[in-house]
Amino acid sequence: MNSQVPEMSKQQASAVGQPFTRNDDACHDLSIRVRDLNLWYGKAQALNGLNIDLYQKNVTALIGPSGCGKSTFLRCLNRMNDLIPSVRIEGLVEMDGRDVNAAKMDEVALRRRVGMVFQKPNPFPKSIFENVAYAPRMHDIVSRKGEQEELVEKALRDAGLWNEVKDKLHEPGTSLSGGQQQRLCIARAIAVQPDVILMDEPTSALDPISTATIEDLMDKLKKQFTIITVTHNMQQAARVADYTAFFHLGEIIEYNDTKTLFSNPATKKAEDYITGRYG
Template sequence: MQAAPRHTAGTAPQVGQPHTRNDQACHDLSIRVRDLNLWYGQTQALKNLNIDLFEKNVTALIGPSGCGKSTFLRCLNRMNDLIPSVRIEGLVEMDGRDVNATRMDEVALRRRVGMVFQKPNPFPKSIYENIAYAPRMHDLVSRKAEQDELVEKALRDAGLWNEVKDKLHEPGTSLSGGQQQRLCIARAIAVQPDVILMDEPTSALDPISTATIEDLMDKLKQQFTIVTVTHNMQQAARVADYTAFFHLGEIVEYNDTKTMFSNPATKKAEDYITGRYG
C-alpha cells in the first residue's frame, strides 16, 4: 500500500479513527473508546483517549514505559477495578453497551474480553484443567466428552496440542516458558471470547518462543480481536494491522501499521519508532 502523505492541519481524521486505513483489514467495530480518563489517586494516567478498535485485527499499543499502555489495556475488561485508588471517566463501549456501567456483569465481560499477561501464569492445576475449568464454571460444557473436545480444540488453536496431548494430566507449570504462555492463550480462548488482550506476551520468552507466539497471533486474528502491548518495534511491525502510539497518558498517533512505520504523521511517533528516545 502506498504511504499516505504526512498528516497536516485541516485534514484531521474522525475522532477515534486511524489517519489512514489498512485496506486488507476488517473495519467492523469491536470496541469504541471516547474521552477516556483515568486517575490513580490524584495522578492522571490516561487523558482523553479516543480510539476505535476493529474486529479480527491485531492492534499494537506502543510507547515508552509508564505512558499508559497497560493501564489502557486493563480498562477494556475492567481489570483496573481491582485497584482501590482508580477513578475512571469516559466511555468504553462494546455492542453499544458501556462496559463501565454499574449493571455490567464484570465476570461476563471478562469472559468476552480475555487477558494474557506478561509472565505466563498457569493455574496450579493439570494442563487439562487449565483449559476445562473456566468453560465448566461458565456452563459452556458439561459432559466429559464436550470438555475433552473443547480442551483439544483450544490446545490445537494455541499450537500446543501435539506437544502436550500425551501429558494432559501433568501440571501446567511443568511446561517450558513458551509452552506455558501458549497454555495461557489456550485458556483464554477456551471460553470463546470476542477480544484477547495481551500485555507484552513475549517479553519473558526466548526468540524461538517469541516467533511461535507471533505466528499464533497472526492465526488467531482470523477468529478474535487482539490488542497487544509491546516495547518491541519490530514485533509491532510484524504482527499488527494497526498501531497506537502512547505518550504521557495520551494517544499521540493512531494509524495502520504500515503507514505508522514508514511515514508517521507526528514527529513524536517518528522519533520513538526510529529510536531517538524511549
C-alpha cells in the same frame, strides 16, 4: 480511502479515534469504541482524553515508552483496573453499544468476552487439561466429559500446543517450558470463546524461538478474535499488527495502520520514538 471513513483531515480523523488511512485487507467492523477516556491513580492522572476505535479480527499494537499508559489502557477494556482501590475512571468504553463501565455491566461476563494474557505466564496450579477446561465448565459452556475433552483439544490446537502436550494432559501446567506455558495461557483464554484477547507484552519473558511461535499464533488467531497487544518491541509491532497506536504520557499521539505509522508517521514524537531517538 476506505468508504467507511468520510473525507476528513488527519487531525479530524485522529480526534474521533479513526486511523486516517486503512489497511484495505483488514476487517473494519468496530469491536471497541473509546471516547474521552480519563483515568486517575489517586490524584495522579494516568490516561488523558483517549479516543480510539478498535477493529474486529485485527491485531492492534499499543507502543510507547514505559509508563505511558499502555497497560493501564489495556486493563480498562475488561475493567481489571476495578481491582485497584485508588483508580477513578471517566469516559466511554463501549462494546456492542454498551458502556462496559455501566453499573449494570456483569464484570464476570465482560471478562469472559474480553480475555487477558499477561506478561509472565501464569498457569493455574492444576493439570494442563484443567487449566483449559476449568473456566468453560464454570461458565456452563461445557458439562459432559466428552464436551470438555473436545473443547480442550480444540483450544490447545488453536494455541498450537496440542501435539506437544496431548500425551501428558494430566501433568501440571507448570511443568511446561515458559513458551509452552504462555501458549497454555492463550489456550485457557480462548477456551471460553471470547470476542477480544488482550495481551500485555506476551513475549517479553520468552526466548526468540518461543517469541516467533507466539507471533505466528497471533497471526492465525486474528482470523477468529480481535487481539490488542502491548509491546515494547518495534519490530514485533511491525511484524504482527494491522494497526498501531503510539502512546506518550497518557495520551494517544498517533493511531494508524501499522505500515503507514512506521513508514510515514504524522507526528514528530512518533517519528522520534520509532527511530529510537528516545524510549
